[in-house]
Amino acid sequence: MADVPIEVVVAPVEGQQSFGGEPFPLVQECRSDGASLESVEEWVRQSRATLDRQALVNGTVVFRGFPISTDQELDRFIRAFDYPNFPYEESLSNAVRVNRTERVFTANEAPSDVTICLHHEMAQTPVYPSRLFFFCEQPAEQGGATPLCRSDILFERLKEDFPEFVADCETKGLLYTNIMPAENDPTSGMGRSWQSTFRAETRESAEERLQTLGYSWEWLADGCLRSTTPTLQAVMEIEPGRKTFFNQLIAAFHGWKDSRNDPTKAVTFGDGSVLNPETMDRVAAIAEELTFDVPWQKGDVALVDNRVVMHGRRTFTGARKVLASLVAMDA
Ligand code: FE2
Numbered sequence: 365m366a367d368v369p370i371e372v373v374v375a376p377v378e379g380q381q382s383f384g385g386e387p388f389p390l391v392q393e394c395r396s397d398g399a400s401l402e403s404v405e406e407w408v409r410q411s412r413a414t415l416d417r418q419a420l421v422n423g424t425v426v427f428r429g430f431p432i433s434t435d436q437e438l439d440r441f442i443r444a445f446d447y448p449n450f451p452y453e454e455s456l457s458n459a460v461r462v463n464r465t466e467r468v469f470t471a472n473e474a475p476s477d478v479t480i481c482l483h484h485e486m487a488q489t490p491v492y493p494s495r496l497f498f499f500c501e502q503p504a505e506q507g508g509a510t511p512l513c514r515s516d517i518l519f520e521r522l523k524e525d526f527p528e529f530v531a532d533c534e535t536k537g538l539l540y541t542n543i544m545p546a547e548n549d550p551t552s553g554m555g556r557s558w559q560s561t562f563r564a565e566t567r568e569s570a571e572e573r574l575q576t577l578g579y580s581w582e583w584l585a586d587g588c589l590r591s592t593t594p595t596l597q598a599v600m601e602i603e604p605g606r607k608t609f610f611n612q613l614i615a616a617f618h619g620w621k622d623s624r625n626d627p628t629k630a631v632t633f634g635d636g637s638v639l640n641p642e643t644m645d646r647v648a649a650i651a652e653e654l655t656f657d658v659p660w661q662k663g664d665v666a667l668v669d670n671r672v673v674m675h676g677r678r679t680f681t682g683a684r685k686v687l688a689s690l691v692a693m694d695a
Pocket residue numbers: 483484485675
């Protein structure tokens with residue numbers, strides 16, 4: 365039996381922003397009661413070029429009212445986009461995660477009272493995903509929104525307010541330093557062990573990977589590893605004349621804090637010069653002003669263009685579960 369086409373409309377959402385006449389985020393709402401997952405997959409296959417463009421232009425597309433409630437259904441929805449997968453095992457992410465399917469994993473196992481500051485996913489590493497999917501399996505009782513910030517708009521604001529700082533970001537790039545534990549530490553938002561991060565059983569094989577990636581490093585007495593990235597870009601030109609504040613500065617400066625890590629030592633310019641903490645406070649405050657909080661409803665999916673939009677996590681109470689999936693860089 366052929367599937368009936370579903371009805372999907374662009375809908376408003378409370379607190380929605382608008383930049384250059386384009387809503388942020390863009391919301392695609394399914395209005396067909398009892399739509400089958402097969403008909404949704406078909407709709408995605410037919411619309412994926414448009415949806416991908418919308419993610420780039422608008423920054424984020426939220427899918428609401430679609431018949432998706434399990435990790436398996438989410439996996440099928442995501443596969444219909446036909447993006448190449450970015451597996452967690454291959455990433456250098458600091459977060460501890462648990463896979464549900466080959467493509468879908470829990471967004472971050474960090475405790476509910478830990479705020480995850482705005483960041484571009486893995487912008488502190490040479491290998492980052494181009495796009496992200498988030499899925500609300502279970503909304504929090506209170507809080508737990510995913511803050512999103514248009515990084516191109518932030519960049520324009522910063523260029524006006526802090527031209528010297530922006531020039532330093534563009535010309536010098538950034539170095540990130542962090543200390544990884546010898547075993548996964550689920551109490552930290554950045555508790556992934558060096559073995560898991562570098563897919564290494566021994567120090568020698570970790571060193572091989574570090575060398576290939578251009579990192580410098582030091583082994584600490586307690587078995588932890590302190591590593592510093594090669595110089596990474598702080599600004600990305602995503603389309604001619606459209607630049608984003610593509611880095612991990614806000615999170616590294618304000619959020620890379622746990623029993624091992626001191627945020628004031630986490631990041632410097634590429635020439636080793638230090639960042640001005642007052643400027644960084646203002647940058648974080650402007651980013652917060654520009655933030656839209658995704659008011660998660662059960663079953664919502666968000667497609668975030670990681671090159672355009674930063675994300676984070678608000679603290680929460682209750683059994684919030686947000687799942688994620690990453691798309692490889694070369695998509
Ligand atoms: Fe993230």
